[in-house]
Amino acid sequence: MKLIQQMIKPWRHVFKLDPDRVISDEDLELVCLSGTDAILIGGSTGVTYENTVELLSRVRRFDLPCALEVSDLEAAVPGFDLYMIPMVLNTPDPAWIVGHHRQAIERYGNFIPWELLLTEGYIVLNGDSSVARLTGAECDLTAEEAAAYAQIADKLMTLPVVYLEYSGRFGDMETVQTVRESVENSQLFYGGGITCEAEAERAAALCDTVVVGNIIYRDVQQALLTVGAVKRTEHVRNLYIN
Template sequence: MNVDWDEITHVTKVDPAKPLPSDLGVLEGTDLILVGGSDGVTERNSFAALERVADAFPELPIFQEPYSSSHVSRDTIEAADAVSIPAVYNGDRDHFVGKHLELFTEVGQKPDELLGSSVPLVGELIASKGIEAVSELTETVVGEGYVVQHRESTAAAVSGVETAYSSEEVAGAALATETFYDFPIFYVEYSGTYGGPEDVEAAARYLEETALFYGGGIDSSEKVTEILEAGADAIVVGDCFHDDPETFRETIPE
């Protein structure tokens, strides 16, 4: 999986639980697709969304962003260019490290189901050659440092977020993402509401190699400009892709 993060400015968040626009040509000009959501998502609808978008735009990088290991299968891994795993700093333990352990535990126990390998099993433990099968997944995993700032959102509820971060704490999370965790993405998520540039400005000061994503309430070219000028590398647009494709078009930088 090779992505030139310097070329990623516009990201479309596709929710598998929502109907897709009848004309996927609206995606023309976006740079990256993230397939995932917080409510009603399954392995089946994730795969269906991945497959449909990949058929329409085979040249676009497409990441699956699951919040549960049950959303990941051999089919979704093969359909996506990467599996993007959020680590929610201001969420509960499950959504910072617990879900990651759950995913890799399942890979270790059931490589056939997730990776389609023919690796023999010893009891429920993976045999030594199974490391090759596991590496097929680990090579596609992308870590995302995540801060969910809209406490009333579904994303906050499922992630156990009770407190939004101050801008100083957002900056600290950004610094940890790049210098300690070495994730390629740091994502400030306002999930359906517009948070403005303050958190972006705080995080951008500490990021050189890590791509800074902002998502939430982007529904105009003016908001796109404000967030990008504040220092974000990319804006993430989701709701209006599903609900108002014409407005969605306005969010794609020319």
């Protein structure tokens, strides 16, 4: 576990690719050679073993870490550098906290590469997103309630990652800041709605790792600009964590 945590520690910028969406070879090359720290593969719907294998094989042409965010047991594909396992904290449905995880262990047992697994404490904050509808997440949280969930992940469960997921909408930075101030040990990920350099900079100033996804499929050139924007904010982020 410590080796995997050390792997993700330097990650400031991550591009997230959805196996269920189309990306050309040209755009994929631009994304993978952009200077991003890693590629995260995953999605809420339409993810299959076949389309995950295909996307992994295309990304593997490039020399950068590639992680799978496991959201469907049928798409648990071998060959990734690590596997990120979401636990949705703000859902009343235990299936998304431990239920699917139990099923995975029952099904795959000794085949699970435990040394490559990293658990994410997910806090879903956009009620209109696919992940919110899928998991039944209670997204109408105050900043203090979101921070309390973050502390459950950080202090009570000692999870390596707290993930603020706005999925398709740029987040409330006041909430993000409140969460930032409450997280001491976990690596704070932010994902959702980043469409330009300015938004990337705002999120990166507060979070350890910024995940950029949807804009890749709408405007790859804008997506590429987020890499430099995130990495310019390192000194600002240090003000919040030191």
